[in-house]
Amino acid sequence: MGTESRNPNTTHIDKASTYEMLSMIQAENVYATAVVGRVLSKIEKAVDAVVEGIEAGGRLIYMGAGTSGRLGVIDAAECPPTFGVDPGLVIGIIAGGADCMFRAAEGEEDSGESGIADLAAYNITKNDRIVGISAAGNAAYVADALAYARSIGCTTIGITANEGSRLANESDIAIVAETGAEAVTGSTRMKAGTAQKLILNMISTCAMIKTGKVYENLMINLKPSNVKLRRRVISIVTELCGCDEAKAIELLNAHNWVIRDAIDAYKS
Numbered sequence: 012m013g014t015e016s017r018n019p020n021t022t023h024i025d026k027a028s029t030y031e032m033l034s035m036i037q038a039e040n041v042y043a044t045a046v047v048g049r050v051l052s053k054i055e056k057a058v059d060a061v062v063e064g065i066e067a068g069g070r071l072i073y074m075g076a077g078t079s080g081r082l083g084v085i086d087a088a089e090c091p092p093t094f095g096v097d098p099g100l101v102i103g104i105i106a107g108g109a110d111c112m113f114r115a116a117e118g119e120e121d122s123g124e125s126g127i128a129d130l131a132a133y134n135i136t137k138n139d140r141i142v143g144i145s146a147a148g149n150a151a152y153v154a155d156a157l158a159y160a161r162s163i164g165c166t167t168i169g170i171t172a173n174e175g176s177r178l179a180n181e182s183d184i185a186i187v188a189e190t191g192a193e194a195v196t197g198s199t200r201m202k203a204g205t206a207q208k209l210i211l212n213m214i215s216t217c218a219m220i221k222t223g224k225v226y227e228n229l230m231i232n233l234k235p236s237n238v239k240l241r242r243r244v245i246s247i248v249t250e251l252c253g254c255d256e257a258k259a260i261e262l263l264n265a266h267n268w269v270i271r272d273a274i275d276a277y278k279s
Contacts, residue, residue: 014147014172014199018192036194036201043202046188047209053186054210057168058217060184061140064166065100065222069138071215072102074130076120076152078200079144079170079207080105081112086211092240094224095232101215104129106152120145123155130156137164142214144207145169146199148176157181170210172203186210226251226271235268244270252277 021035047054061071073083084103091098105111106126107119119125130141141160143153148171157167158181169182172190179185188206193199219225224232229251235241248259251274259273266272 013191015197016192017196021194039194039202043190043206046190047206056184060166061218062221064138064140067138073142074104074153074156075144076106076150078204082207083144094219120150120152123151126152126156127159141165142168145178146172146203148173148178154178154181231270
């Protein structure tokens, strides 16, 4: 299996200088990004399926264990502040629950029953899109949950690094980014995780763009929840309205700091 094999390029990494270690790891990082480029057509299918589901009232639900689960939770958590969506639209489920975001419990990935139960707790429907994330692709927690989702008519998407894995076989859309052997054997938190993060960014960002959460390349639904984001909101309004900062603040104050409403009022 590619993710578990030894990498001939880093066999002597333990004897390398710090700079040499970094160079070896960076070479693997570059390879990971290239691999993602080879599966864009699969990611495209995933994005379009997610958009179809959201437009029908469904949700985007990530499932994973360990690093894969954490990456899904991170992506889900970042969607509300970035795109102004309800926290229930994009959901991240990690094997073992919230505690496993901070403390590894690797055995949790072996319980298919737990995966099914955790997913079923969300009362999924056929409009939901279930994205299973597993570097090796054989985590029962994820694969069994996807099998359950398929049984009730959900479209399933798998993100894995190994062709022919269980996850790939349980997915209607299998995104197989074959990143291969890690710099440190079996440590899929490295380039396999990097590829997963890139793919998740693409899926959620493109889905949000295609469902109207971005105007041009601006975060039109951004919530001004801190000083930096407040400045960004003001900047967006000044740019799109062609007004000065004082006018932008006036418009935003009059419309509860909702960018779209402020812009519509200015242009009406």
